[in-house]
Amino acid sequence: MSDINARDFIKFESINIDRAKDIATRYMAKQYGVSRVEVILTNRCQLNCVYCKKHLAVDYPEYCIPHSIMMKTLKQWFDHGCKFIHFTGGEVSLCSHIYEYVELAHKNGVEVTMSTNGVNTPTTYESLVKKGVNCFHISLDTYDKDIFDKQVGAKGAFEKVINTIHLITELRDKEHYKTKLVLNVCITPETFINLVDILHFMLSLKPDDIKLIPIAQLKNEWTNYERLYDDKIKPKLLQMLIDKNGFDMLKARINSLVKKSFRGYNNKKVVPPCYLSQDERTIDPEGNYYGCYINYREGASPIGNIRNDSFIIQSKKLRKNIHEFTQSEICQKYCADLTVLCNNYIDKQLDELIYDKCYFPNNENKLFYSENSKSYHLRKLFKAGYNIPNYIYGHL
Known part of the structure; x- marks a missing residue:
């Protein structure tokens, strides 16, 4: 059972099969760690995007995690295995300490990614790359500058973006800095018909x-476009990518774009x-932590606050909630396809690890997935967080 669903796995930045297998192994051993962190450093932003729920005007006083606490917490995460950190906002480049945070992460060998609106100064972005x-x-979301400026509520924003x-790709291609660029493209029913031109x-x-990000709140409507997409649009999108290496996320999304x-x-x-969720941290500007960014965005209650909870307490609280997350209304509606696939993959990896550890008399291994077998109930208990003593494994 070693490579269950490997072909269906979407690799994108911190999401990969090796990490999924590592999470399964550590879950079995009840080892706490963190591989990825997402920090919403500020709610301030220069723009006024029509779909943004979390921004404050740029002239608001900056309210964020105190610098000393953030530095201490970053070091704690790095000491516990953090390999990826994503800084976002608001507009993250407005955070007064962003350069220091990036530099600290880089020096600790952590991969640093960042969401930005792209309208800050060229000097800002060049410094962040360096x-x-x-x-x-x-x-x-569009190639039309007037539509874009209207979407973000700022004239001239398209040209700045x-x-x-161009600056980032030149630093990548001509000066050979190890930096990449990902374009996030929100798709609405209005822009769907122009998707070929947008992608070009x-x-x-x-x-x-x-x-490609179809508006999640409209997902029940997207299936109405499935026939049009499959017949007229999808073949043209795939044709554009025939000779292109990489683009793992784009290729995966093209295949599932209008499916629930x-x-x-x-x-x-x-x-x-x-x-x-137990292998990550999502922190808001007040230091609250959540199961994921989508929980934060959709208004879920925080799990705790990094000012009050130690790393181990954070880990225990998150682990305690891992069943509630996927059963919640927010996750049932909006959980990202990558996360769904990854959690399913880890779940099957755990089946394999539990299967390997158990001793099955009377050929019960044939009934491992049967709801009438003892091993099925043991598996359920273990995944629910119960500590099953080793001697029980040999006496099923």
Whole structure:
């Protein structure tokens, strides 16, 4: 059973098979660690995007985690195995300590990614590249500058974003900095019909990948477009990528773009726990931590606060909630397709690890997945968090 669903696995930045297997192994051993962190450093932003729920105007006083606490927490995460950190906002480049945080992460061998609106100064982005940002995520939903400026509520924003994109790709290609560019493209029913032209324009900007994001709140409507997409649009999108290496996320999304599976568990009665949530941290500007960014974005209650909870307490609280996350209304509706696939993969890896550890008399291994077998109930107990003593494994 060694490579269950490996072909279906989407590799994107911190999401990969090796990490999934490691999470399963550590879950079995009850070892706490953190592989990825997402920090919302500030709610301030220069723009006023129509779909953004979490921004504050740029002239608001900056309210964020105190510098000393953030530095201490970063070092703690790095000591516990953090390999990926994603800084976001608001507009993250407005955070007064962003350069120091990036530099610290880079010096500790952590891969640094960042979501930015792309309208800050060229000097800002050049400095961030030189401090060690490995990848920039920039949102760009259209090739029409007037529509874009209206979407973000700022005249001239489109030109600034395009200039920033060119700057980053030049630093990557001509000066050979190890930085990448991912374009986030939100898709609405209004822009769906122009998707071929939109993708052609985005590819001309020379990104390393493109993340197509159908508006999740409209996901029940997207299946109405499935026939049009499969017959008229999808073949043209795939044709554009025939000779292109990479673009793992784009290729995966093209195949699932108007299917309900691109978001959520869709009211399935049997879902895996959210194993990823116990291996990550999502921190808001007040120091609250959540199961994931989507829980934060959709208004879920925080699990705790890094000012009050030690790393071990954080880990225990998150692990305690891994079943509630995937069964919650937010995760059922909006969980990202990558996360769903990864949690399912980890769940099956745990089946394999438990199977290997158990001793099955009377050929009970044939009944491992049967609801009438003792091993099935043992598996359920273990995944629910119960500590099963080793001697029980030999006496099923």
